[in-house]
Amino acid sequence: MSRRSGILEFAVLGLLRESPMHGYELRKRLNTSLGIFRAFSYGTLYPCLKTLVANGWLIEEPGSAPEEALAASLAGRRAKIVYRLTADGKEHFEDLLSQTGPDAWEDEHFAARFAFFGQTEREVRMRVLEGRRSRLEERLEKMSASLARTRERLDDYTLELQRHGMESVEREVRWLNELIESERAGRDQRGSGPQSPAVERDGASSSTSGTNSGTSSTSSTSSRNNSTTGDEGGLPRLRGTSGGSPPKAPGQPDPSEDTTT
Numbered sequence: 001m002s003r004r005s006g007i008l009e010f011a012v013l014g015l016l017r018e019s020p021m022h023g024y025e026l027r028k029r030l031n032t033s034l035g036i037f038r039a040f041s042y043g044t045l046y047p048c049l050k051t052l053v054a055n056g057w058l059i060e061e062p063g064s065a066p067e068e069a070l071a072a073s074l075a076g077r078r079a080k081i082v083y084r085l086t087a088d089g090k091e092h093f094e095d096l097l098s099q100t101g102p103d104a105w106e107d108e109h110f111a112a113r114f115a116f117f118g119q120t121e122r123e124v125r126m127r128v129l130e131g132r133r134s135r136l137e138e139r140l141e142k143m144s145a146s147l148a149r150t151r152e153r154l155d156d157y158t159l160e161l162q163r164h165g166m167e168s169v170e171r172e173v174r175w176l177n178e179l180i181e182s183e184r185a186g187r188d189q190r191g192s193g194p195q196s197p198a199v200e201r202d203g204a205s206s207s208t209s210g211t212n213s214g215t216s217s218t219s220s221t222s223s224r225n226n227s228t229t230g231d232e233g234g235l236p237r238l239r240g241t242s243g244g245s246p247p248k249a250p251g252q253p254d255p256s257e258d259t260t261t
Contacts (some may be wrong), residue, residue, distance in 0.1 A: 006103075007112050008048050013057065013085065013093040014116045020061070020084040023049065034115050049083060057089030100127040105135040126183050133176040140169050 008030075015021065015029050027045055052058040061082045086094070097120050105111050110132050117125050143166050151159065 001147065005048065007109050008044065009052060010093070010109075011112050011115070012045075012048060012052065013089055013096070014112075014119065016058065016083055016085040017090060017119070019091055020079045020082045022082045024080075034112060052089070053083075055092075057084045057086055057092050058082075059086055066249065095123050097121075098124055100131060100133075102126055102131070104128050105131040122187060126180065129176055129180050129183065133173060133180065136169050136173050136176070140166065140173070143169065 011030060011034055012026065015026060021029070023045060027048075030045075031208070049058065063078075063082055098117065103109050105128070110128070113120075113128055120128075135148060147159075147162055147166070154162070229258070
């Protein structure tokens with residue numbers, strides 16, 4: 001199985017864990033939720049679904065009312081099929097979520113893993129984030145060394161393009177540092193006392209926790225809304241980030257791949 005097909009299978013299992021879907025819905029979610037799948041087609045998705053069904057990780061069910069299915073049959077049209085995750089499929093997906101090896105640090109696989117961090121245990125999230133940061137720091141070293149070797153042979157535009165690639169990687173490293181710091185802060189706060197994690201993450205002063213019953217109710221609601229599937233404490237609110245997507249390091253030019261002679 002190729003790396004890209006493995007990523008697609010992982011993403012399909014993760015989306016179907018949330019709810020059953022038919023092929024069109026699934027493709028739409030893959031396009032909108034996971035940008036790495038914007039260019040893939042039904043010709044890629046359906047073989048993947050058939051493989052997952054054959055492995056026993058998905059089952060196919062009729063997706064419309066019986067009379068609609070009959071009408072589709074009489075008209076010679078194919079009735080919609082809904083794909084549902086099986087118990088074995090859920091177990092397999094949870095096993096994939098727990099893996100933190102080098103594949104999880106690569107560009108496309110990391111993007112897919114990050115999209116399902118809400119279903120991932122905190123310690124696993126930390127290992128994936130730290131592994132990704134180490135991989136990018138290694139990449140930066142190679143890019144810097146390559147740029148130093150080839151600087152004199154490059155024209156201004158090529159040099160600027162390579163600098164832009166380095167800056168993109170540096171931005172992602174800073175973003176990862178903030179995520180790792182927030183994960184650590186959330187873990188420490190959860191074990192430091194009885195105060196609501198949501199209050200601490202939002203920076204609320206402890207002196208306001210007993211002001212009135214309305215404040216207490218609001219804090220309780222905030223704590224429930226910020227909880228995640230993978231961890232009861234939820235992901236701490238990030239400082240200095242403007243959204244949940246990582247910087248666009250993947251796809252940027254890499255000076256370490258020196259093709260000049």
